[in-house]
Amino acid sequence: MKYDAITIGFGQGAHKIARDLAKKKWKVAMIEKNDQMYGGSCVNIGCIPTKLMDHDAKEGHPYEKVKERRDQVVAHNRENNYNGMQNNEYVDVYTGIGSFKSNHVVEVATKDGTYELEGTYIFIDTGSVPNMPPIDGLKEADHVYNSTTLQELDHLPATLGIIGGGNIGLEFASIYATLGAKVTLLERSDSFMEHEEPEIAEAVQKVLEDKGIRIQLNAESEQVSNSKEGVEVKTSDGQVYSFEALLVAAGHKPQTAELNLEATDIEVDEKGGIKVNEQLETTAEKVYAVGDVRGKLKFTYITTDDAALVLDHLLGNGTRKLSERKHVPYAIFIDPPVAHVGLTEKEANEKGYTFLTNIVPVKSTVRSNVINDERGLYKAVVNKENEEILGVSLFGDQAHELVNMMKMAMDNHIPYTYLRDQVITHPVMSEIFNTLFDLS
């Protein structure tokens, strides 16, 4: 079968590419290996189910109810993703593992047979998979989960150990503690949230500890084995912990193992990410890679913006370049949320900027009275010479929303004085910027 385009993987990047190419009457094949993953990680096991769990846990619903709604919403969204593409007259969806036979020929083994598909253009959107660190006994022990398999449990574990204090470790710690589990976070680094502003990290640690989460730093897990309670972890500091369930959240690596890249000219970097140029074309002509599989930032908005960049190159005016992507914010959906964009104070210092900083506690806002939540603080770093915002780190109510306002100001070189003097509705959280940017 010949196609104008083939996507390997059905993540949100592939979805956007297939939809837009089909609008231009390109004949597109989408290959997804897992019939529970149409729409990719975000829809099925990532952003949406976990943010829903965070939301419903905070509303006080018990685990079983949260899981029931999670499963319903995931199934509904997956079905919409599948039907939207399958019912498109220009798109064929194949369910099976896609692997290259050559640069432009992909084999897909479905339950109805094996097909050889030839594509003028190929888009690799196969995402990433959790790292399993080489910890003695980890593979063999029972009750060990990754972020996907933990969500499948039909009951809440009474005690949950988490290896890794990154995005997944923090979000799951917050959600499962809110749901009522006794959570212990084992982080091998000697500092908590080491890449964040220290004031923010300290405040987050306190909030999580107040929630009952035990945070163990310098805790390199060395051995995992079955125990009476479920699973036991020995760490480098000589401690032994026992849990009903253990979540491994030690980073993700690009998912390329089944692609048979050896049959192609596609190269990977030292971390296994697919190498691309400014237009996201791989080292094989007319073969592109988008999203997590590139091994860089792993967020849904990166895979969809990668797709937008590729589409600009193929269907638009072709002016976009990867290196010209503007500021990329992120949010960690704990309770309350943390978000960041741009440089930290330490990074601004290392880059030699002359800068000013300010920190404003959430409790100083009227909004905190309204919502009865004083937790958190907002921090800004601004360039003293040209008055532009270099970075902000936000912890507290609305941080995950307001970071996008900061990104817009930074992308458009709006001076911090504009935010300081901006007329803002009342009583809302954005009013904090009037004070945060009052730096003179």
Ligand SMILES: Cc1cc2nc3c(=O)[nH]c(=O)nc-3n(C[C@H](O)[C@H](O)[C@H](O)COP(=O)(O)OP(=O)(O)OC[C@H]3O[C@@H](n4cnc5c(N)ncnc54)[C@H](O)[C@@H]3O)c2cc1C
């Ligand atoms: C628990 C969790 C929470 C997250 N929360 C957020 C969040 O709140 N916000 C955010 O922005 N990001 C979040 N992320 C990250 C986000 O989900 C990913 O960055 C994003 O989904 C990556 O999209 P992608 O298109 O690159 O890959 P994916 O969405 O992973 O899609 C890849 C698809 O390819 C399929 N596939 C792989 N190999 C093959 C093959 N050989 N043949 C056929 N199909 C194949 C896979 O089954 C998968 O469906 C979260 C991730 C996790 C795990």
Ligand SMILES: NC(=O)c1ccc[n+]([C@@H]2O[C@H](COP(=O)([O-])OP(=O)(O)OC[C@H]3O[C@@H](n4cnc5c(N)ncnc54)[C@H](O)[C@@H]3O)[C@@H](O)[C@H]2O)c1
């Ligand atoms: N809100 C969001 O946008 C969101 C939420 C969840 C996940 N994600 C994405 O998913 C990806 C994967 O998340 P993640 O949390 O697994 O990765 P991560 O890179 O965010 O964190 C991994 C953590 O595990 C620790 N670690 C690694 N090996 C360890 C070991 N052997 N023992 C103890 N600790 C160890 C690291 O020090 C690090 O703190 C991230 O890249 C993130 O972008 C995003």
